[in-house]
Amino acid sequence: MLLTALGVPQATVEADYLASNTYNAASNAAELASLPAAYRAIYQPLLAVTPAYLASGFNTVKSQYGSFADYLDKGLGLNARTLAELRANLLVG
DSSP states (O other): HHHHHTTTOOOHHHHHHHHHHTTTTHHHHHHHHHHHHHHHHHHHHHOOOOOOHHHHHHHHHHHHHHSSHIIIITTTOHHHHHHHHHHHHHOOO
């Protein structure tokens, strides 16, 4: 959500989100290996990320607030000045 608030393109947000699977692969595999076999299939979806998970979050925002901009404003109370400050402090280039 932060990347979207910063104005990062949706495709980049999704690629960054899905990269979590790569970055967390070793720790997720270790966690699953430590579980009894009967639990692995249950826990695996909780450790991974999928495009559907991200889409669900954005769909919820849209259904409850109408737009991401309204979510930032009405849901999180972030005004234009605060968003500009976040962009200035967190974006490079």
